[in-house]
Amino acid sequence: MPATSATLLPLLVTAVEHASDAVVITSAEIDPPGPQILYVNPAFCSMTGYGADELLGQTPRMLQGPQTDRAELDRIRHAMHQGQPYQGESINYRKNGQPYYLRWHMDPVRDTTGAISHWVAIQRDVTAEYAAQAERAQLLAAAQAALVARDQFLAVAAHELRTPLTSLLGYAYLMPKAGAQGPDALAALAQRLTLQVGRFKTLIEHLLDVSQLQRDQFDVQRAPLDLVSLVTRVVDEVRPTLPVDGGYLLTVQVPDAAIWVCGDAIRLEQVLVNLLSNAVKYSAAGSSVAVRLLRHDDAAVLEVQDQGIGIPPDTQARLFEPYFRAEGADAQAHGFGLGLYIVNEIVTRHGGTIEVTSVEGQGSTFRVTLPLDA
Ligand code: ADP
DSSP states (O other): OOOOHHHHHHHHHHHHHHOSSEEEEEESOOSTTOOOEEEEOHHHHHHHOOOHHHHTTSOGGGGOOTTSOHHHHHHHHHHHHHTOOEEEEEEEEOTTSOEEEEEEEEEEEEOTTSOEEEEEEEEEEOHHHHHHHHHHHHHHHHHHHHHHHHHHHHHHHHHHHHHHHHHHHHHHHHHHHHHHHOHHHHHHHHHHHHHHHHHHHHHHHHHHHHHHHHTTOOOOOOEEEEHHHHHHHHHHHHGGGSOTTTOOEEEEEOOSSOOEEEEOHHHHHHHHHHHHHHHHHTSOTTOEEEEEEEEETTEEEEEEEEOSSOOOGGGGGGTTSTTOOOTTHHHHOOOOSOHHHHHHHHHHHTTOEEEEEEETTTEEEEEEEEEBOO
């Protein structure tokens, strides 16, 4: 049986009272103080946080706040002046002061003379939708930035890997000539060759480490170890690989007694080798590189000091970011800008810290502090 107006009315009231969208009915005044709220459904109360008794008799302006778009309010007023329905989005404020995004439409209700007597607005809280959109936009921007970084990286990587390969090819070409010149020439060439192969190996290792770090698969296995022996051994191993014609003076100073830390020997060796190779890379031939290990309070302190090009003060804080290279680094030596990033990750995974002090044109000191083994 079709519903009559009389039977329909309570049904409509029930529908509006139970609707999940917020419904607000106001009077028709447009001029200040503006329309009065005459009815709100429970969804409107839960959306705004106000009770119906706090809303009735007020104007919807009580829900506006600093982020409410004034231009949108003008559009609403304009629609009301024209007696036209309005549809749009705006920002209102809940009773607790939190802003919320609102998608809504509002229609005029006319009396028998055709004059507007009320406005009925149906509103939906779309704050979560906005937050999800913002998150998606952020993720998209991050993904796009990662793609750009990857493309830049591939270009740099190809260039960096080609450089030692070109030298290796040149050395291989010179091999018969050096052989004919005698054992000294051959030995000198062999050392240059070893140096380039070492560089090539380091580049590949850096790439592998970064890939593991980015996939959270970077392995650090810690056990008690004596840093004094590790530092002594690593310096002894690095010394013969220094450029033969460079004449670098590598000094090492370690205490007599062992310094025990809980560390991964391979990774800590990697830290020292990286700092040493940077010290040599960013110094002029013939300068000194000093390695110092000491015990300070409850910590082991490892310093690598050079007399090289130094690092501009404004870039020192960024040295440990991946792919970062200070101004002037390119002119001095090739690199990916990954070594210090990896060093910092290793040191941090040992509960330690790394810092740098540097004066441009005078040199740099990298200082690693590691907790002693309990
Ligand atoms: P790479 O040497 O491959 O560029 P690193 O991560 O090892 O990468 O170093 C990052 C940057 O820090 C270098 O490009 C260089 O600008 C600067 N740097 C590192 N060590 C030194 C040093 N001992 N002296 C001067 N600059 C250094």
